[in-house]
Amino acid sequence: MKNRHKGINIILAMSIWCCSIGLISAQAGQTGVGTRNPKGALHIDGAKDNDTTAPTAPTTTQAANDVIVDKTTGFVGVGVLTPAVPLDMRSTVNTDNALGLGTTTMTAAAAGAGAVRYDEVNAPVGAKIEYSDGSVWNKLYVAPKKVVVVARQVSGQNIGNTAADIVNWTLDSQANNIGFAPATGVFTAPRDGKYTFLFTFNLAATMIDDGTRVESQFYRTSGTPAVLARVYKTFGHSMNNETEDGPSGFRMKDTQAGGSSVATFTLAQGATVTVRMLHNLTGGNIPLRVPNNSLPDNPDAGFNSLTIIEH
Known part of the structure; x- marks a missing residue:
């Protein structure tokens, strides 16, 4: 009897958790959060504005606030249902397709070649974008428009x-x-x-x-x-x-x-x-x-x- 009550409690806890985060659905190995029709291994409808009555794909406008993990490539799309690169943010609807970077105290070697950071503290002092070549942080040079x-x-x-x-x-x-x-x-x-x-x-x-x-x-x-x-x-x-x-x-x-x-x-x-x-x-x-x-x-x-x- 004790084990039976324990199982009921777990089910109740999961139900409360699901209700607290919104609609969760699963279809053939695909998980949707806030959407009944997930289009990837994981599909989150941030604004919960996708179709809730029929299993149709979200429109471009509806997808603009979605996050998806492609079920084949594992690529992540933010506002993009079919990401073409490991992280794809190129929504055709949003005008805020920006990538926010912060500073880091990691060495260039620890961050690894190809890492990027926004830095204001280290020499040369001042706002700049830097990338790691695996050994040192290098300032990205932007050529000014000449007079x-x-x-x-x-x-x-x-x-x-x-x-x-x-x-x-x-x-x-x-x-x-x-x-x-x-x-x-x-x-x-x-x-x-x-x-x-x-x-x-x-x-x-x-x-x-x-x-x-x-x-x-x-x-x-x-x-x-x-x-x-x-x-x-x-x-x-x-x-x-x-x-x-x-x-x-x-x-x-x-x-x-x-x-x-x-x-x-x-x-x-x-x-x-x-x-x-x-x-x-x-x-x-x-x-x-x-x-x-x-x-x-x-x-x-x-x-x-x-x-x-x-x-």
Whole structure:
């Protein structure tokens, strides 16, 4: 009699346990929790939204909250009824298909080759994903999107005998114009590295004096040295008093002063650089040669441009 009561108690305990966790069913070696129609060796319906009246397969939306162990491969699917890899989380319905990783104090050798961890403590200190090669933890390298600034002048600016920042640039929308402020012309390095600056200029035609020059500068707005580089375009002989055929004989000619400057610098993150110009071609201001509209096929377009490339 005692053994009989013991058996009844076990049955009652199992019944209470089953009721506490929800519906459990078994079909031909398949166990379902929360579902009447398990589709794997173990099938858990997290939201209990699968069909409860007929043995039909859950829809894609219903399966999005299911966990399944494939009865053939043993692969685990989270939101996926047919996992294709040992752990498959690629639900086509959920937008939260993310894998959460934590840190570990295990050595890379103890974790084994192929282990992955999220680490903020160990050197280099800072948030990073690391993988084990069986000997050491290696930081996963994610290449940053490199800077390629492309800008041109269409608004015009007067250049005088003292250095002035070139401002009000128009950006090429197709370029990766990271860190460049077109209104001020100031470039801020997004990270430590090498940057090449290419500046081309062309001044409007005017009478210029012999033995003069145009100077372009790559100028650091803070820190020293302030002027990173100077590039000169000199004019030893202008086109004044050139002979021309025709009744006019000798005639004074206007001349366009133009050139290009290129320089490469090693900049620290946050360093700020702008382009400046000055000249002594005449005693007054000379405007940049710019188009009267911003269309790239304008014949005056492209004479004044700035390109910055991160290596």
